[in-house]
Amino acid sequence: MPEASRKCETWVLLCNLHRKYTLPWLCAGDFNEVLLSHEKLGGAPRSETAMRDFREVVDDCGFMDLGYVGNKYSWRGRRGGNIVLDRLDRAFATHFWLALNSATRVQCLRANTFDHYSIVINPKGITGRPCKPFRFEHMWLKENGCGKIVRAEWLSPIQHSNSPLLCGDKLMEWSKRSFGSMRKQLEEKSKLLEKAKFAVAQGADYEAMKLLRMEVNELLDKESLMW
Incomplete structure (x- = not known):
């Protein structure tokens, strides 16, 4: 469980590393904080002071936010009976890193069994899927x-x-x-589930999201049988 009272120690550590080293730097993970208010949906508004402190660390370290492909919000949970979505997981890089890896992209992957979504960082960019050969399922x-x-x-x-x-x-x-196309069905249902989560975070009924999650989990069970 993150300790909010020790968050400032993380910010100090990042700034100290920046001052001590001049190597190309990629910094990624769960920062347990958002940069801007629109990166949080549902629940109480995020503290402006906490967001400002995070932005100052990003500026002091010379970080550039690498953005994302996929889901905007990387964490979901319940606070005070409300569904809350946050963009807590992200990747930053210095200009030095980007000069050497200009194609770097970050992909946020869906997850239906964990509160955090995984992020994948590919310095060579994100390529399309290759043609799949026949395989017995x-x-x-x-x-x-x-x-x-x-x-x-x-x-x-x-x-x-x-x-x-x-x-x-x-x-x-x-x-x-x-x-049918199992992955296509899963993709479509997952998109509907994401929309339902946004709606619930804004006060919509929870039951519709619950049913969609069950459908997605059933499709995931079927997909797990595919080699």
């Missing part, structure tokens, strides 16, 4: 259609060298029909 074994396709293909009277490839293609087509 464990969850297919729970459906009768999988066995039927494999038996039909291998018992076919016409056999040729690319039969395994044709079987794989047919399994992929069947999977899309039977399961």
Whole structure:
């Protein structure tokens, strides 16, 4: 549990490190503080004095906020019965670091089982997903259609060298029909869940968010069966 009374010790430590060393510096993690009021949603307003102290440390250390790709708020919790969202986790870098790693990007990843979202820092930037090769999914074994396709293909009277490839293609087509795009469904439901969290933090009913979280968790359980 963070001790607010010792936060000033962290600020002093960061400033001392800045004065002592002149190396390229990337500083990231849970700072348990926001820079500006719009980085907090729900609950009581954040202390202007606390935010100003954080901004002064950032300025004194010559830090630049690396921003984010993904979710704005990296922490969620309850305070006094209210849902609160904060951007507590972030990454800073000095000009020296950015001169050597100008493509550096920060990605905030969704998490439905922890109060903090993970942040991933990639000095080479964030690239798109490569084309995924065929792979047999464990969850297919729970459906009768999988066995039927494999038996039909291998018992076919016409056999040729690319039969395994044709079987794989047919399994992929069947999977899309039977399961849809699991990751697409998860992405869409996760976005709806994020919107519901914002709404609850602003006073909306909690039940809708609870139901969406259950749906997302069910999709995550199914996705966990995928290799």
